Amino acid sequence: MSDTLPAPDADTTADALRRGLAALVDGLPPNRAAQAVERLIANYRGETPTGAPVLRDRADVVAYAAYRMPATFEAVRAALGALRDAAPDWTPASHTDIGGGTGAASWAVAGEWRTGTTVLDWSEPALALGRELAAGSGGAGPSGADWQRARISTALRIGSTDLVTVSYVLKELTEADRTAVVTEAARAAQAVVIVEPGTPDGYERIIAARDLLVAAGLTVAAPCPHSGTCPIVPGSDWCHFSARVARSSLHRQVKGGSLAYEDEKFSYVVATRFPVHPATARITRKPQIRKGLVLLDLCTGHDGLDRINVTKRQGPLYKAARDAAWGDEWPPPEDD
Template sequence: MSDRRLPTALAAAVAERARPERLGAAAARLSAGYRANLTSREAVPDAAGVAAYAASRMPATYAAVTAALDRLAAARPDFSPATVLDLGAGPGTASWAAATLWPSVVSVTMMEGSADFRALAADLARAGPPALRRADIRRGDIAQPFGLPDGPVDLAVIAYALTELDLAAAGRLVADLVGRAGRLVIVEPGTPRDHGRLMAVRQAALAAGARILAPCPHAGPCPLPPGDWCHTAVRVERSRAHMRLKGGTVPFEDERYAYLVLESGSSAGSENDSGGRILRPPRLAKHEIAFSLCRADGTLGEARIASRERTAFKAAGKLGWGDFLPDDLRG
């Protein structure tokens, strides 16, 4: 598992450009805007709002994107992308995550509609590795697939941006990307609404010939009942400045997110045949550990590992919410 904290150089660059004492009002407006379900364009209307976003939200979104990219790396350990397309890039969070995880990245294209976000992304990129310093940061509306850069790309990422498109436009975008990206990672807020939207986008991707690498261990309909939704969480450490800006009282927060990891149907490799995806935090009792699972046959189920099975119990204790359960542990 890669480090899910902001890289040192990025954290320093954000701290230099986004001082809490200057951004309190903008951070409050940002939080209120997201609670009111405003779009980013409405919630982050100016340079002060963009700086507040970087200081208050970037640590959490970076952690969630990195966690999703880790799922791709686990499913395809030989994957070494050279080209990355970051759609709805904001301050470049996903580009930083990809370039940090894969040193093989040599070319990054960021598409972002906000001039203030593009300016901050370019500013922050100067603190990054060569692929980020020479990134192509361009104006672009992800609602218009025909505006995407020409040619294939190894990895495309849409992080916390698809949620702002209407569902038809989101489906068109993802279907278009399936035809030009070797792998596609989508990360969205971990809400019932966004889970429902991801399931619709998932169908569009499958219809376009995609293969699902995560989180679904199957290509059938989602087996979760109405009112339930697939998501997971990553814990984010808060600096003192981060706590001050968000009005927090504890040195961490849990970012809940939903995601999809897809690859084009022509990519090498087979479906994951594991024991299933862990849908909830494991339930640990004195004599056993229990997992709720979405299984490879498209059904929901449970696995229980007794403490008397010492080797299996020890291995199960290292698994968490969102992990795949190895086939030999499912019981």
Template sequence: MISPALPADLKAALEQLLYGTSRTEAATRAATISKTYRDGGTSAPIVTTTDAIAYAGARMPATYAAVAASLNALTEITPEFSPSTLLDVGAGPGTASFAATQAFESLRTLTLLDANPALRELALTLASDRRRTAAFDYQLGDARKLLASAAPAELVIASYVINELGDAARDQLADSLWRATAGTLLIVEPGTPAGYQRILDARARLIAQGAHVVAPCPHDAACPLQPPDWCHFVQRLPRSRLHQQLKGAELPYEDEKFSYVALSRAAPPTRLSRVLTQPEQTKVAITAKLCTPDGLTMAVAPRRDKAAYARFRRLAWGDAADDGNASD
């Protein structure tokens, strides 16, 4: 399991790059760029080095945390997965690649694709002083076009990318991502109803092409949730002083909401249920909303059942769970 916190050396490198820059100006630029992303825009407003650093300082910690949580879920279900090749599509400042190298010591070849020169420059700068990322092969250009000639990788990641595209382009990208996947594909999106729908669409499309869900779903069937409910998770991460300044925030932590799906060429060896909301604990029982191989259930562990109650006390939103011996 890897920590959701941005590694100390990356955090220090970002702070060093921003040294001497007006924090107020950087915060203003980061807020403008972040709003563009939330409104469905692209990275086009990120033009200068300062733009890239300001944006990374504000958004990189939360994006890293979401990818780290998704990779933790993946490795929990498939602990034997040890990819040697990574393809990071729409890599931006390299956030997903940095998280993947923390999760997998086995990675040797790291290929990143993105069209933004300022973000590429920042990623290479951040990678240069780190032993395992110094050899980034960061290709500049439209990721969808670069995918056509990319060598298949054992791990492919598309993090906060498909929200920038229209429906037809999303379908084409999903197909291209799957063709480039020799092992497992991870897609991460904002934890909004719209982000969840994008995940659902890609999930259904790729299952039809032979993909198997590793996480978060314990099945390959249609999602059993009904609107207005949607599948998303929350990862809490610490905020550094710089992060607080760039976000204009007072709290020393942030809760990043995200949706994700990990799809594999091979069916996972086990199908564990998934906790869909924070379990509710009372004096008499703990109740957990679970997505199981057989659909949704509200599993209850009464206090009188000491073993089940103790097991459910350890559960948190997003965890994989063996709900045996709990009642429905």
């Protein structure tokens, strides 16, 4: 089957996802979609984990997919890019998407590699829509994925796999279920990618997951340049990043405004059982560009948090600093 599919390309995959979602929303009355999104946002921002599927029927699932899939896709895409930077020669042959719902993370993986993907979720309507979207992707999405219903809890057991993704799932689980899911991912996978909202509590869940992954013997590949204790003093700040997301007509209807994009804030961790080359340092805030200098806030491998000034006198490094983005590694890798 891989001989007949197009080569992985994240931009092509993103375009195919946008087209598929637009076609789905066109089949729903606008008010119905907007009302479903508003209810789901209230649930998403709630503090109580739920043991029941959040996505109850097709209208819920279509609204969720149109509203959240592009943002989740871009956040996971960024995390996978960091994994590729740390392990450029590694290619997964198998992938398990825990709590994958309609498959946003699986679409992101499909944009990077051709893998055998299994999507696990407890919502049958989400799985059904994910299967439908992927089947209509022309091979750009996870068209060969196996969509399986599974309860994401302490009872979860998965087979050995190269890559596990867990995106925007941990908030929906109890603490015991979170611990069990991350522990099971660490046991089964060669690489684990976990993404959560870029909020203080999302970062706390990422740190707890990171601690479990390191305790299980994995090495942090990204975003951290080390596997030691996070240098951020608990409660003083939180580590998060940003991904640019194209806004659909449904986004604009629900949120108001006319901008064609928004920025998705997310926190993440990538950890592996194979050797990786983490960044020497990572830019943890938007670079501050001033006349003749650029201020970079960094998390470093040996000196913890640091702020450096890159001045015009530094020539090529100054140009690189002006072009650098929040979340990039620093210094930039040399061209091959």
